[in-house]
Amino acid sequence: MRNEHRWGIGRVVLSEFETRGTVMTAPPALMPGSRRMVIYADGAFSPLDAKTGVCLVRFVPDEVVAVIDSTRAPSTVEEALGFGGAIPIVPSLEKALRFRPNSLVIGMAPKGGMLPGGAYDVIKRSIENGLHIISGMHQFLGDDSILSSMARDNGVLIWDVRKVPRDLGVSSGMGCSSCSVVMTVGSDCNSGKMTAALEIFSGLVAAGIDASFAATGQTGIMITGRGICIDRVVSDFIGGATETLVRESCRGKDVVLLEGQGSILHPGYIGVTMGMIGGALPHAFILCHQPTRKVIRKFTIKIPPLDRLIELYENAIAGIKGIPVIAIALNTFDMNDGDALKEIESARATTGLPVDDPVRFGTDVIVGAVKDFLGRSE
Amino acid sequence: MRNEHRWGIGRVVLSEFETRGTVMTAPPALMPGSRRMVIYADGAFSPLDAKTGVCLVRFVPDEVVAVIDSTRAPSTVEEALGFGGAIPIVPSLEKALRFRPNSLVIGMAPKGGMLPGGAYDVIKRSIENGLHIISGMHQFLGDDSILSSMARDNGVLIWDVRKVPRDLGVSSGMGCSSCSVVMTVGSDCNSGKMTAALEIFSGLVAAGIDASFAATGQTGIMITGRGICIDRVVSDFIGGATETLVRESCRGKDVVLLEGQGSILHPGYIGVTMGMIGGALPHAFILCHQPTRKVIRKFTIKIPPLDRLIELYENAIAGIKGIPVIAIALNTFDMNDGDALKEIESARATTGLPVDDPVRFGTDVIVGAVKDFLGRSE
Structure with missing residues (x-):
């Protein structure tokens, strides 16, 4: 793995994390660089079924502490994908906690973007264990009253990555002339x-x-x-x-x-x-x-x-x-x-x-x- | 005007108004057939700037009692468009009320679908006068806490026509084989x-x-x-x-x-x-x-x-x-x-x-x- 090189990507982009116009940015606690993510991809940790999880492992491997997939555990990401090194694949959230994650990522990207079965309970237990939640589902986890109240009580964030800016409009048809x-x-x-x-x-x-x-x-x-x-x-x-x-x-x-x-x-x-x-x-x-x-x-x-x-x-x-x-x-x-x-x-x-x-x-x-x-x- | 013929459209479609799957339908009080609409198109009642209002006049003229456009009043729709008969164009909501409307339609369709200036006050006064509100703006009027509480107090509906079904998904790629x-x-x-x-x-x-x-x-x-x-x-x-x-x-x-x-x-x-x-x-x-x-x-x-x-x-x-x-x-x-x-x-x-x-x-x-x-x- 070219980790140093991969990390370069994070550093180059980091200078642009401030909110600018109507582009969305990560919440400060979940900005690239210091995350300790566990990827939830139960039964699905492959390049086609868990695109999100696999790409996180590829581009920010130092921020991934474990992958949950009971059908592939115990194993390593390297064994499953041919890259990713010794990042462990574990069967459950409880096994992942020993790697001191600070966040749980929903690692699958199913067609239509709805939460896979079984994930809801894992999310609740993650929140109870003090993990932030990162989700790219169409179904916003922060809109779920149970999860959002649990997140408040436990002092963690739910980052619904698919949330988009409010103040969008129709394009001008001019494109970009400066680059x-x-x-x-x-x-x-x-x-x-x-x-x-x-x-x-x-x-x-x-x-x-x-x-x-x-x-x-x-x-x-x-x-x-x-x-x-x-x-x-x-x-x-x-x-x-x-x-x-x-x-x-x-x-x-x-x-x-x-x-x-x-x-x-x-x-x-x-x-x-x-x-x-x-x-x-x-x-x-x-x-x-x-x-x-x-x-x-x-x-x-x-x-x-x-x-x-x-x-x-x-x-x-x-x-x-x-x-x-x-x-x-x-x-x-x-x-x-x-x-x-x-x-x-x-x-x-x-x-x-x-x-x-x-x-x-x-x-x-x-x-x-x-x-x-x-x-x-x- | 071929009113009889136009009305035919309403009748043919009326049989299909029941809610079916995930297609949106008009609220019962605003179903085609018995509405008495006043169209708000101030400064804009022309085919390009008030597409919604002009098309309502074309297809359901018997349901349009007046048009508000202070820049064209006093006049008739026929004089403004070359069709539409004696439907009056009036300068204000107050003048329109004499035609006993039951609803106000936002008749402009601006690029981006945001409420035109001046319209907000007319909507409030319409609600106070017992009119239902029909709007096709991207900006949902029913989400406005002032308007929605006024609507409740006055027993009228806000029909945000652009609201879409919740349970949509990705297409199957199969099209329609039965027709x-x-x-x-x-x-x-x-x-x-x-x-x-x-x-x-x-x-x-x-x-x-x-x-x-x-x-x-x-x-x-x-x-x-x-x-x-x-x-x-x-x-x-x-x-x-x-x-x-x-x-x-x-x-x-x-x-x-x-x-x-x-x-x-x-x-x-x-x-x-x-x-x-x-x-x-x-x-x-x-x-x-x-x-x-x-x-x-x-x-x-x-x-x-x-x-x-x-x-x-x-x-x-x-x-x-x-x-x-x-x-x-x-x-x-x-x-x-x-x-x-x-x-x-x-x-x-x-x-x-x-x-x-x-x-x-x-x-x-x-x-x-x-x-x-x-x-x-x-």
Whole structure:
């Protein structure tokens, strides 16, 4: 694990945690840097079913003290995921308490964002044990009268990460003229848009580029401490919320890495994807794709070949503007090195674009593509 | 005015007012048929600035007793709009009270849906005078503690038409297999999508087709008494809410006329437009356009030629499915008959599709196109 490097992300972003306009920030006690989180992902601690928990382990491993998953305990995160080191997987909250957590994170991200069964009782016992609660569910835990009164009595916070600013509006249609906006888009949900954006952001900063990362989902906001959960805003304001976030993130920067949501191929989420594109009016896309996924997850829609997918995104808002795809981030977590290299080479040959898996092989190739694009845009 | 015909719409829809699943319905006291509404549109009673008020006058004129607009009073709706008959335009609430209204409607639909200045005081005085309040603002009047306590004291209702069901979810991606879904889409907001859908629905019913109308905006819900205000739902659930509404509207019907929202050309609203298309997975589109509008209203984006606009919509969700545009409804309210006919002929020649203005020249042409499409789909 490149913990030092990962921590770099937290430090770079930490300077931006103050409340700014209408972007949400973490409560002071739960700002990145000093948390001791236990991740609740009972029966679900895998990259697809516990995206939130797995990404916290990937990006802020030093803040994760344990994972609760009775179906995988006793074990370690390394054994379950192939990374994450010795972070223990334990069967229960009681076993996790010995690692002195200060907060419990709901680590699953189920479709629709409703609390998984069994979690409610664990949350109550966590509050009784003095843990803050961090949740990205659509169902706000702070609105639950029992939990909120328990939290008051025990002096802990409930951070509903999906809560959005009150004063949003319709976008201006002007986009951002003071810096370049590069947005990650995907062939599906869970295809690696947030991970790629964070990795590339980190790579750009390491290369001396003045970049920022704009978190648009609950996991990115938990990791960086700020952002707007776009899939939670009133649908009239998808564009306006995205525009606000981009503008707040771009101040004094050369480039904003905007975390995309959903997919142009997903019947349920295409509105969020397209609304974000309309609001951000990004200058370029980075396309994220998991090569082994042939069909939209939990649906029957086929994922087309990459060149067709690029065409769809480049023309996504063709009535407003064209947006180039400048690189492809493949998510090869379920392949071996040899097969991953073959997929990367094949995608490069088919599309003529820079292609890499930024998690497996580093961000040099895609950071290079972004730098080239910034050079051309000047 | 074809009042008898207009009233037909109310009667056809009235049978469906019972609460069904997660579709919102009007409170009993404000169901279409027996209302006596005064429309508040001070300084704004025109088709573009008071869409809600103007459409109520068009579709349920017998339920509108007066319009408040101090900049146009004293006058009649006929003088202001060219239709609407002798409905008086008065300068104040006090002048309107002589027409024995039972409710006040906020008749403007400003961008962003916030209450226009001056309206708050008129609402308070309306409540004191025993009027129910009907509002389609994003800002819920029932959440205002002063207004809600006044409403309780005076025994009146506040109907926030934009309130949406609580139990929405993500769409299934299956669309509707039991009937045909025909959705109106537009070159811009305020381009006539709701009006065209209601007129065509009415024309289909008159032609003996078992059709229903699915209202997706505040005005359509006020007119018909049921629907879901899609631009108000949490953005993750745009598709799910649309799917629910379509399925509830199609029971036992041959065709659902689905009112579209926003436009594929509008940076701020494209997310709602696309999310609805993904959720409804409609079988066909009817394209609505105002020929004199060359640029998106209040923005700088040019509206392309009709054949290009058709191409954009037919490929809107090309990664999921193609959707044919089967007819064009032109909104020629600001043209004379001769120019309107020329525009219709020109659009027909350019696109090869059936084209008409269903308000000015009736719905025969477009109803014929829908019947042909239903025949081909069987």
